[in-house]
Amino acid sequence: MFTKMQLTQYTTLYRIGKPFKTGAVIVDLENKDFQQNDTIPYFQVEEKDNKINFIYNMSKEDVVYGLGETLGALNKRGKIYRFYNTDDPEHTPEKMSLYGSHPFMILDGKSTFGLFIDYPSEIIFDIGFTDKDILKITVPSKDFDLYIFDSDEKLSIIKEYFNLTGKPYIPPKWAFGFQQSRWSYFSEEEVRNVAKKFRETGIPCDVIYTDIDYMDSYKVFTINKEKFPNYEGMVKDLKEIGIKVIPILDPGVKIEKGYEMYEEGKDKGFFCVDENGNDFVAAVWPGATHFPNFLNSEVRRWWGKKYKLFTDMGIKGFWNDMNEPSIFYTPKGLDNLFELLKDLEENKENAGIEVFLARETLLNIANNPEDYRSFFHKLDDGSLINHDKVHNLYGFNMTKATADELKELNPNERYLLLSRSSYPGLHRIASIWMGDNKSWWEHMLVNIRMLQSLNMMGFFYTGADIGGFGADSSAELVIRWMELGAFTPFYRNHTALNTRPQEPWQFDEESLNIMRDIVRLRYAFIPYTYSEYMNSVKESVPFVKPLSFVFEGDRVKDIEDQYMYGDSLMVAPVHEQNKKGRYVHLPDVKWLNWTACKYGERNMKVYEPGDYYIQAYLNEIPLFIKENSLIVLSEPMNYVGEKDITELTVIGLVSDHAIYNYYDDDGTTYNFTKGEFGNLKIDITKVGKDFKIDVKPYDPANILKIKKIHFEIYDSDGSVIKKDMTL
Ligand code: GLC
Numbered sequence: 001m002f003t004k005m006q007l008t009q010y011t012t013l014y015r016i017g018k019p020f021k022t023g024a025v026i027v028d029l030e031n032k033d034f035q036q037n038d039t040i041p042y043f044q045v046e047e048k049d050n051k052i053n054f055i056y057n058m059s060k061e062d063v064v065y066g067l068g069e070t071l072g073a074l075n076k077r078g079k080i081y082r083f084y085n086t087d088d089p090e091h092t093p094e095k096m097s098l099y100g101s102h103p104f105m106i107l108d109g110k111s112t113f114g115l116f117i118d119y120p121s122e123i124i125f126d127i128g129f130t131d132k133d134i135l136k137i138t139v140p141s142k143d144f145d146l147y148i149f150d151s152d153e154k155l156s157i158i159k160e161y162f163n164l165t166g167k168p169y170i171p172p173k174w175a176f177g178f179q180q181s182r183w184s185y186f187s188e189e190e191v192r193n194v195a196k197k198f199r200e201t202g203i204p205c206d207v208i209y210t211d212i213d214y215m216d217s218y219k220v221f222t223i224n225k226e227k228f229p230n231y232e233g234m235v236k237d238l239k240e241i242g243i244k245v246i247p248i249l250d251p252g253v254k255i256e257k258g259y260e261m262y263e264e265g266k267d268k269g270f271f272c273v274d275e276n277g278n279d280f281v282a283a284v285w286p287g288a289t290h291f292p293n294f295l296n297s298e299v300r301r302w303w304g305k306k307y308k309l310f311t312d313m314g315i316k317g318f319w320n321d322m323n324e325p326s327i328f329y330t331p332k333g334l335d336n337l338f339e340l341l342k343d344l345e346e347n348k349e350n351a352g353i354e355v356f357l358a359r360e361t362l363l364n365i366a367n368n369p370e371d372y373r374s375f376f377h378k379l380d381d382g383s384l385i386n387h388d389k390v391h392n393l394y395g396f397n398m399t400k401a402t403a404d405e406l407k408e409l410n411p412n413e414r415y416l417l418l419s420r421s422s423y424p425g426l427h428r429i430a431s432i433w434m435g436d437n438k439s440w441w442e443h444m445l446v447n448i449r450m451l452q453s454l455n456m457m458g459f460f461y462t463g464a465d466i467g468g469f470g471a472d473s474s475a476e477l478v479i480r481w482m483e484l485g486a487f488t489p490f491y492r493n494h495t496a497l498n499t500r501p502q503e504p505w506q507f508d509e510e511s512l513n514i515m516r517d518i519v520r521l522r523y524a525f526i527p528y529t530y531s532e533y534m535n536s537v538k539e540s541v542p543f544v545k546p547l548s549f550v551f552e553g554d555r556v557k558d559i560e561d562q563y564m565y566g567d568s569l570m571v572a573p574v575h576e577q578n579k580k581g582r583y584v585h586l587p588d589v590k591w592l593n594w595t596a597c598k599y600g601e602r603n604m605k606v607y608e609p610g611d612y613y614i615q616a617y618l619n620e621i622p623l624f625i626k627e628n629s630l631i632v633l634s635e636p637m638n639y640v641g642e643k644d645i646t647e648l649t650v651i652g653l654v655s656d657h658a659i660y661n662y663y664d665d666d667g668t669t670y671n672f673t674k675g676e677f678g679n680l681k682i683d684i685t686k687v688g689k690d691f692k693i694d695v696k697p698y699d700p701a702n703i704l705k706i707k708k709i710h711f712e713i714y715d716s717d718g719s720v721i722k723k724d725m726t727l
Contacts, residue, residue, distance in 0.1 A: 001016060001038060001045070001047070002014045002015060002016050002037050002038065002040065002146075003015050003016075003034035003035060003036060003037055004034060004035050004036075004037035005029070005032055005033070005034050005035070007027060007147075007164070008160065008163070010149055010150050010151045010156065010157075010160050011147060011148070011149050011150075011160045011163075011164060012041075012147065012148050012150070013029070013145055013146070013147050014037065014040055014145070014146045014147070014148065015034060015144075015145050015146075016052070016142055016143065016144060016146075017141075017142045017143035017144070018143050019118065019119065019143050019144050019145045020119075020120060020143065020385075020389065020390060022118055022119075022120050022390075022393055022423065022424075022425065023393070023396065023397075023400070023425050024118050024165050024423060024424040024425040025118060025145075025164055025165055025425070026164070026165060026166045026425075026428075027163075027164055040054065040146065040148065041113070041148055041150070042056055042107075042111060042113055042148070043055060043056050043137075044056075050140065050141075050142070051138050051139065051140045051141075052138070052139050052141075052142065053136055053137065053138050054136070054137040054138075054139075054146075055134060055135070055136050056107070056134070056135040056136075057133060057134060057135075058077070058107075058109070058128060058133050058134065058135050059109050059110035059133075061109040061110060061554070062077070062107055062108065062109030062110060063075045063077070063107075063108045063109055063548070063557050064076040064077050064105055064106070064107050064108075064127050064135070065105065065106040065107075065108065065154065065453070065456060065546070066102070066104050066105035066106050066114075066453060066456050066457070067081055067102055067103070067104070067105050067125065067453060068100060068101075068102025068104070068450075068453050068454050068456070068457040068459065069098045069099060069100040069102060069422070069432065069434065069435075069450060069453070069454060069459075070098065070102075070450075070453065071091060071092075071093060071095055071098070071446060071450075072093065072449075073449065073560060074449045074452055074453060074546060074560040075557070075560070076105065076125070076127050077127050077128045077132075078127065078128050078129060078132070079096075079127060079129055080096050080124065080125070080126045080127070080129045080130075081096055081097075081124070081125040081127070082096035082097045082122065082123075082124050082125075083097070083101035083102070083103050083122065083123045083124075083125075083392065084097050084101065084121065084122045084391060084392065085097070085098075085099055085100060085101055085324040085391060085392050085394070085395065085421045085422075085423075086098060086099065086324060086367055087099065087322065087324045087326035087366075087367055087420075087435075088367075088436075089435075089436035089469075089470060091435070091436070091437055091438065091443065091446065098435060099324055099395075099420045099421045099422070099432070099435045100395075100421060100422035100423065100426075100432055101120075101123070101392040101422075101423055102422070102423075102424060102454075102457045103116060103117040103118075103119070103123050103125070103424075104116040104161055104424065104456070104457055105125070106149075106154050106157050106158075106456070107135070108154055108548075112151070112152045112153075112154070112157075113148060113149060113150055113151070113157070114147075114148070114149030114151070114157035114158075114160070114161060115137075115146065115147065115148055115149070116146070116147040116149070116161060116164070116165075116424070117137070117139060117144060117145070117146050117147075118144060118145040118146075118147070118424070119139055119141060119143075119144035119145070120389070120390045120391065120392045120393045120423060121140075121141065121388060121389050121390065121391050121392060122140060122391075123137065123138070123139050124136075124137070124138040125137050126138070147164065149161065154548075154549055155541060155542075155549060158456055158540070158541070158542060159540045159541070161458070162458055162540040163540070165424050165425055165427070165428070165458065166425065166427070166428035166458070167428065167458070167537055167540060168427050168428070168431075168458045168459070168460040168461070168536075168537050168543075169417075169427060169428055169429055169430055169431055169460075169461060170414060170461075170533075170534070170537055171414060171415070171416045171417075171431070171461050172316065172414040172415070172416060172667055172668050173526075173530055173640050173641065173667030173668065174206045174207070174244060174416075174639065174640040174641060174667070174668075175206075175207075175317070175416040175461065175490070176489065176491070176526055176529055176530055176533070176640060177204065177205065177206025177207065177491070177523070177526075177639055177640045178203070178204055178205050178206060178207075178491050178492075178493075178519050178522060178523075179205070179206060179207035179208070179209065179246075179490075179491060179492035179493070180194060180198070180205055180207070180208050180209070180492070180493055180494075180503060181208070181209035181211065181465075181492055181493065181494035181495075182209075182211065182494065182495055182501070182503070183211040183212070183213075183494070183495070183496050183497045184210070184211040184212060184213035184214075184497065185208070185210060185211070185213075185214075186213050186227060187227040187228065188227065188228040188229060188230060188231065188234050191208055191210060191234060191238075191245070192234060192237070192238070194208055194503065195208055195238050195241060195243045197503070197505060198243070198638075199241055199638065201504070201505055201512060201516065202516055202638075203504050203505075203512075203515065203516045203519050203520075204519050204520060204522075204523045204636060204637060204638050204639060205242075205243060205519075205638075205639065206242065206243065206244060206639045206640055207243065207244045207245075207246055207317065207416070207492070208238065208243055208244075208245055208246075209245075209246045209247070209248065209319060209492075209494070210228075210231075210245060210246070210247050210248065211248050212248055212250065212285055213227065214227070214228050214231065214247060214248075217254065217256075217286055218250070218254065218284075218285035218286035219253075219254045219256070219259055219261070219286055220249055220250055220251070220252070220253060220254075220261060220306075221249075221260075221261055221306045221309050222259075223309075231313070232313040235313045235314060235315060236313070236314065239314060241638075241639075242638055242639030242640075242641075242642055243639065244315075244316065244317055244416075245315060246315070246317035246318060246319055246416065247310060247315065247318065247319065248319045248320075248321050249307075249318060249319065249320050249321070249402075250284060250285060250320075250321050250322040250323075251291060251292055251294070251320075251322060251323050251325055251394075251398050252282065252283075252284035252285070252286065252289030252290070252291060252322065252325065253265055253271070253289050253290050253291075253292060254286035254287065254288070254289055255281065255287075255288045255289060255290060256286075261306070262290070264302070265290060265292060265302075266279060266290070268298075268302070269378070270292055270293055270296075270298075270299045270302060271290035271291060271292060271293060272290070272291045272292075272293045272375045272376060272377055272387065273375065273376050273378070273384075274374060274375055274376070275374065275376070280374070280375035280376075281330065281331055282325070282327040282328075282329070282330050282371065282375075283327070283328045283329050283330070284322055284325075284326060284327070284328055285322075288331075291325055291375070291394075292398075293377050293378060294394060294397035294398045294400070294401055295377040295379060295385070295390060295393065295394075295397055296377065296378055296379060296380060297380050298380075299401075300397060300400060300401035300404065301401070301404075301405070303398070303401040303402075304401040304402060304404055304405025304406075304408075305405060307402060307405055307406070308409075311406070311409055311410075316413065316414075316415050316416065317415060317416035317417065318402055318406075318415070318416070318417050318418070319418045320395065320398055320399050320402060320417070320418065320419045320420065320430075321420050322420065323394055323395030323398045323399070323419060323420060323421040324367070324391075324394065324395060324420070324421045325394050325395070325421075326366075326367060327366060327367055327368070327371050327372075328365075328366050329365045329366060330368070330371045330374075332371075332374075333365045333368055333370075333371065334365070336361060336365075337358070337361050337362060337365060340354065340357055340358045340361050341358055344358050369388075372387055372388045372391055373386060373387070373388045374387075375387045377390065392421075392423045393423055394421060395419050395420065395421025395422055395423070395426070396419075396421070396422060396423040396425060396426045398419070398421075399417065399419040399422075399426055399429065399430045400426075400429060402417055402430070403415075403417060403429035403430055411670075412669045412670055412671070413668060413669060414667075414668055414669065414670065417429070417430035417431070418430065418431060418432060418433055418490075419431075419432055420432065420433070420435055422459070424457065424458075427457060427458035427459050427460075428458075431459050431460070431461040431462055431490065432454070432459055432462055433462060433463060433464065433465065433490060433492065434446075434447065434450055434454075434462065434463070434464040434465070435465075435469075436465070436469045436470060436496070437464050437465055437468055437469050437470070438468050438469065438470040438471045439467060439468025439469075439470065439471040439472060439473035439474075439477055439495075439499070439502075440468060440471065441477065441575060441576055441577050443464070443468055444477075444480065444481055444484060444573070444575035445561060445575050446464070447463070447464040447481075447484060447488075448484065448560070448561050448563065448573060448575065449560055449561075450464070451463070451464075451488055451544050451563065452542075452544055452545070452546045452560075452563050455542035455543055455544040455545065456542055460489060460533065460536060460537065460542065460543040460544070461489045461490055461533075462488070462489065462490050463485060463488035463489060463490035463491055463492060464485075464488075465492065465493070465494040465495065466478070466481045466482055466484075466485040466491065466492060466493040466494070467481050467482070467493050467494075467495060467502040468481070468495070469494060469495055469496050469499075470496050470499065471499060472499050472500035473495070473499070473500060473502045475507035475508065475511040476577065476578070476618065477577070478493070478502050478504075478507070478511070478515070479511060479514050479515060479518070479618055479619075480573070480574055480575065480618075482504070482515050482518045482519070483518055483573055483574070483597065483621040484571075484573040484575065484621075485522075486518050486519070486521060486522035486525070486621070487522075487525075487565045487569075487571040487573070487621075487623075488544075489529070489533060489543065489544075491522060504516065504519070514597065514618060514619040517597050517598045517599070517619060518597050518619075518621075519636075520598075520599050520636035521597055521598065521599050521636070523636035523637055523640075524599040524633045524634060524635065524636045525631075525633060526634070526640060527632045527633060527634045527645060527648060527662070527664070528566060528568075528569070528631045528632045528633065529565075529566070530663075530664065530667075531566075531632065531661075531662050531663040531664065532565070532566030532567060532568075533566075534663045534665070534672070534677075535566075535567075535661060535663055536566070543565075543566065544563050544564065544565055545563065545564040546559070546560070546563060546564075547559045547562060547563070547564065547570070547585070547587055549564070550564055550587075551587040551588050552588075553587070553588075555585065555587065556585070556587050559585050559587075561573070561575060562584060562585065567626075567629060568625055568626055568629035568630055568631050568652070568660070569623060569624070569625055569626070569631055570591070570623070570624040570625075570626065571621070571622075571623060571624075572584045572614065572622040572623075572624065573621060573622075574616050574621070574622070579616075580615060580616065580617055580618075581613055581614050581615040581616045581617075581622075582613070582614060582616065582622065583611060583612070583613055583614075584611070584612055584613075584614045584622060584624070585610075585611050586607050586608075586609050586610055586611070586612065586624065587609060588609050589609060589626060589627040589628070590606055590607065590608060590609070590627040590653060590655060590716055591606070591607045591609075591624040591625065591626060591627065591653070592604055592605075592606055592607075592624065592625040592627075592651075592652070592653035592714050593605045593606070593607055593614065593622065593623070593624050594623045594624075594625070594651075595614065595615065595616050595620040595621065595622050595623070596619075596620055597619045597620050597621055598619075599633070599635075599636055602651075602712070604651075604714060604718070604720070605718060606653060606714060606716060606717070606718045607624075625651065625652060625653055626653075627653050627654075627655055627716075628652075628653070628654060628655060628656055628657060628658045629652060629658055629660070630650050630651065630652035630654075630658050630659075630660035630682060630684070631650070631651050631652065631660075632648050632649070632650055632660060632662050632682075633648065633649045633650075633651065634647065634648055634649070635647065640667070641667065644705035645664075645705060645706060646705050646706060646707045646708065647706065647707065647708045647709070647710065648662070648706055648708075648709045648710070649709075649710045649711075649712060650682060650684075650709055650710070650711050650712070650713075651712045651713075651714075652684065652712075652713055652714065653713075653714045653715075653716070654684050654685075654686050654691060654713050654714070654715070655686060655715070655716045656685075656686055657683075657684070657685045657686065658683075658684045659681065659682065659683050659684075660680075660681075660682040661679060661680075661681055661682075662679065662680040662681075662682060663677060663678070663679055664677065664678045664703055664704060665677040665678065665703055666703060671701070675700065675701070676700075676701035676703065677701070677703060678697070678698065678699040678701070678702075678703035678704035679697070679698040679699070680695055680696070680697050680698075680704065680706070681695070681696040681697075681698070682694075682695050682709075683695070683696070684711075684713060686715070689715070690721065691711075691713050691721055691723075693711060693723065693725060695709065695725060695727070697727065706727055707726065707727055708724060708725065708726050708727065709724070709725045709727065710722070710723075710724050711723045711724070711725065
């Protein structure tokens, strides 16, 4: 039934039928020789009701990793996951689908292997839910590609996956700064005030978002001139103080006579069509809209060119939302509802089940599967394809339209680009945030787990809405989440309409002071974060890793709420209410613990491997530096690049020998690919009670401005030696 092609020593492609070209894979598969093949390693294959099932008997010790943006534990066993991109703002534990589809998993245990299914519509992974020992993957199609990665090493499986689908996206360096958002800042004045408040309170900030209310009646590529009389002036003024403005963009084009996007799209036949060939109608924020047919390259070019409205203002970041695509209702769905309501009215004396049905119909009117089956895309070759068959590619192609145009406009300039919906491959050109979470403590844990799973998919630059999107947040929750977010690459506080404001100054003075310290700590860590991020992309190793990807043994497999942030630092966020500390597992080596949240205050302690209760008051986050590794800090700034970094502080626990490969570049261009970057190879060896320090710079393009390095090197007994070095 399958054909087979060996792509590398570890990666084999098994193909059935004629798969749709999704764009996930960068390896050229055209005109290659496929061999006939009937079996798939590890799996029993079963064909039933036009579906193909892959069945694997799991052993007790098997752990399943991956699957990206999914709910539940880091070990994916015990749940069903359905890949069909869905706008669902209720991230409750039983939910099977979210905004992105990432059908790449690693099974680690009795056997170890990876699997990726490149198929852009529904796929179900039942991982020991129906039967606790059975992994069953169901693909309701006979046209798809399945890749098996045959290696015992989880990290080399991921490396193979990146070789196949491409390396992670690299944002500009300022994207590692703090970002503030709210649905919505309703006016230019409000945005300017938020910016001012950051500078007045001394809380570093690099980005402010404008959500849907900057638009005129939610019409994409327009600006509400009444509320934002001088959007461009606002962008320029904020830039002066180091704050970049990022607008949100939604795909649905409002049906309105005379509106340029609507008229052009209609005239050119750029919208998705229904079964009669008419432009398909679905409602989103602006009411009735048409969906641009992003699966067509001409449409993508047209759409991409429209970002000029913003790039002309100097905007370098974009936020593509609602691109699953989200459907609030279709006229047909609304008619059904009205019919039920009419029945209800007619029988109101005696209404029973009718009320229940009307409520269910209302609840299911959004993102209805029937609606996704009722529109079509015209592809580049002129053929029509039903949307349902390529559903998971819509947001990817919208974001491709943006990225392609940004690259064409300024080929050598990096951009910050977020998409809500995603598919493998999007990680090369942009990234995603975790969507509409809630101000719940439970969602901090979701954030921590998803961060690790998304990094395995190549979505390194990711994070959740800090403080929670839906529902009101307490000061304590925002503070703890700001602490966690300080150690996620994408660091944005965002909240929904009608929720309690949660900018750092919205609570009490003490909370404000704590949050200032946290954000400043984040900025102190930027040299380390950026250096590790760039090295991770270069080495094709996840930037954030579970402990079980670094340490051996069964114990670490159960640790899901601590993670490696880069190679040297382990983060153990406090994610429970009213806690003044938490239990931490410290595997294998010695660890240097730092629980203060203030950059300048360091109260370090050395721990032997083991399990400990670590105290961490509200203003503290438990951080641990791995034995024989180093972190690199600088003085915090108001925004990334405000000043040259002239001094670095290097901290570590060196019981033997540590090497740190510090990396930096201009932070905004791709010149690093031409060798224009700076490196400091910092080499520290323990000699008796002292340390020998050696620093080798590589800086042909004159990137590094560092004049002085402060060393703070700890010995296993907790004693410290401080030394300064002038470069
Ligand atoms: C969606 C987005 C959210 C945004 C809102 C309004 O719910 O996920 O982040 O604030 O739409 O645009």
